[in-house]
Amino acid sequence: MKLAIMTGVVALLLLALIFELLRRRQLREKYAVLWLVVGLVTLPLGFIPWSLDNVSSWLGVASGASLVLFLAVVFLLLVCIHLSWEASRLEDETRALAEEVALIRAELRDVKAEQAGLRAELAAGTANGHAVPIVAQRDGKAVVGER
Amino acid sequence: MNAEKRVLIIIPAWNEAASIAAVIAEVRDELPAYDVLVVNDGSTDDTERVALAAGARVVSLPYNLGVGGAMRLGYRYADENDYDVAIQIDADGQHDPRYVPKLIDALDEYRLVIGARFAGEGDYQVRGPRRWAMGLLSRVLSRMAKTPLNDTTSGFRACDREIIRLFAQWYPVEYLGDTVETLVRVIRLGHPVAQIPVAMRPRTAGMPSNSPVKAMIYLGRAMITLLLAVNRR
Numbered sequence: 001m002k003l004a005i006m007t008g009v010v011a012l013l014l015l016a017l018i019f020e021l022l023r024r025r026q027l028r029e030k031y032a033v034l035w036l037v038v039g040l041v042t043l044p045l046g047f048i049p050w051s052l053d054n055v056s057s058w059l060g061v062a063s064g065a066s067l068v069l070f071l072a073v074v075f076l077l078l079v080c081i082h083l084s085w086e087a088s089r090l091e092d093e094t095r096a097l098a099e100e101v102a103l104i105r106a107e108l109r110d111v112k113a114e115q116a117g118l119r120a121e122l123a124a125g126t127a128n129g130h131a132v133p134i135v136a137q138r139d140g141k142a143v144v145g146e147r
Numbered sequence: 148m149n150a151e152k153r154v155l156i157i158i159p160a161w162n163e164a165a166s167i168a169a170v171i172a173e174v175r176d177e178l179p180a181y182d183v184l185v186v187n188d189g190s191t192d193d194t195e196r197v198a199l200a201a202g203a204r205v206v207s208l209p210y211n212l213g214v215g216g217a218m219r220l221g222y223r224y225a226d227e228n229d230y231d232v233a234i235q236i237d238a239d240g241q242h243d244p245r246y247v248p249k250l251i252d253a254l255d256e257y258r259l260v261i262g263a264r265f266a267g268e269g270d271y272q273v274r275g276p277r278r279w280a281m282g283l284l285s286r287v288l289s290r291m292a293k294t295p296l297n298d299t300t301s302g303f304r305a306c307d308r309e310i311i312r313l314f315a316q317w318y319p320v321e322y323l324g325d326t327v328e329t330l331v332r333v334i335r336l337g338h339p340v341a342q343i344p345v346a347m348r349p350r351t352a353g354m355p356s357n358s359p360v361k362a363m364i365y366l367g368r369a370m371i372t373l374l375l376a377v378n379r380r
Contacts, residue, residue: 095212095320099220102186102206103227 004047011046015039038075154181154251155230157221159214159302160238161188164197170240171201177244184224185238188217214302215325219318226315233314234305242303246345250305258310258338259330261296262303262345277362280369284327287373292334296342300326303345310338323372331376 018035021027027035045051045068052064061067156174160167167185174183185198189211198205206220218235225233232251236242246262253260284299300323306314310333319328334340 091320095216095219098208098210098212098216099223102208102220103224106204106206106224 004049007045007049008043008047011039011042015043152231152251153229154178154232154234155221155225155228156181156183156234156236156244156247157186157218157225158183158203158236158238159186159188159217159221160190160194160198161211161217162190162192162194163238164190164193166240167194167238168197168201170236170238171198171203173240174236174244174247175202178247181234181247182230184221186217186221186224188212188214213320213322213325215318215320215322218325219314219320222311222314222318225311230311231308232305233311235302237302241347241349243346243348246303246343247305249343250303253341253343254305254307256339257341259304259306259333259340261298261301261330261340261342262305263296263298263301263342264345264347275359275362276366280362280366284369284373287377288327288330288334291331291377292340294341296330296340298342299330302326321372323368324376327369327372328376331373331379 018027018032018039022032022036049068050064052067056062056064056067059067061070156178158167158170158174163170171183171185174181183203185194185203185205187195187198187205187207189208195205195207206224208217208220212220221235222233232254234247234250236244236247242262250260250262281298281300285295285297288299289296313333313336314329317332319325321328330340
């Protein structure tokens with residue numbers, strides 16, 4: 001009887017934790033359902049650990065508790081595999097972002113250099129007493145001194 | 148023939164400030180018509196500044212991705228900027244840019260050309276498990292490509308527009324994936340591949356790893372990479 005209370009309390013705490021994480025939006029919804037189901041399945045099993053004895057004896061497993069343990073290990077393994085898969089996907093995504101940042105920074109450097117060159121030309125043009133060169137847009141690039 | 152092609156030399160560099168300036172200078176000296184792009188792979192040293200000062204274009208990754216990550220960025224740059232040919236050269240100075248025109252000439256017939264170390268020219272040697280690994284890789288890949296490929300892990304390669312486009316979208320970041328797996332994919336897609344013998348020079352900076360443990364790990368990873376690559380799709 002003591003065992004049932006202990007496992008039952010743990011299941012309750014687990015469910016409360018999941019609920020709290022969901023309430024604070026710390027878990028994405030796709031995981032939320034999974035963990036809520038896990039919590040709701042563990043709760044009755046926690047209070048009545050022998051409820052699976054019939055199923056386990058039909059499967060040839062000595063006691064319900066060991067069946068639950070076995071299923072729990074399998075489930076945790078699957079969750080781990082899923083998380084590695086998720087981490088690989090995230091790495092792919094951050095990699096693409098890193099590439100994007102690198103390309104944008106390089107482009108920004110080019111634009112800045114071009115701008116500095118234009119400024120210098122403008123300054124030189126006015127300093128020499130010439131008319132200020134025309135700056136026009138062509139194909140998205142600034143063109144200086146062409147009519 | 149080479150004159151009208153737009154060629155980009157891609158140099159992946161991770162903390163290569165000591166050697167990169169000399170490599171860029173040599174490439175620009177030897178091949179003045181070609182653009183040089185240094186892919187700074189999250190270096191913590193002065194690589195970016197040194198490369199810019201040496202006159203190369205530089206794209207800098209915010210953190211270290213490994214050669215494969217750097218190369219995909221290089222090919223993306225080549226693809227977006229409409230280059231006809233992309234050449235990959237190591238930043239440690241062991242690849243001689245004088246072979247580049249030979250590689251580009253071979254692209255008239257082939258899609259991907261590898262500068263190979265063990266194909267007769269030069270006296271580059273490796274021993275032990277590392278050699279077995281390279282031997283295994285070259286046997287399997289030569290058979291797949293139906294042409295001798297003695298140096299499948301060479302980082303000295305040239306490719307045309309089609310392969311640039313492929314590599315811009317897909318280039319494995321894993322160790323050895325960048326050389327072996329890309330080769331397997333290109334061969335499987337039916338693109339003609341060839342090698343050109345080149346002599347390697349000693350690195351101008353840094354030390355090649357000679358530890359037997361590392362060599363064994365290398366062998367293991369080579370086999371895993373090969374196994375996975377051959378069984379994909």
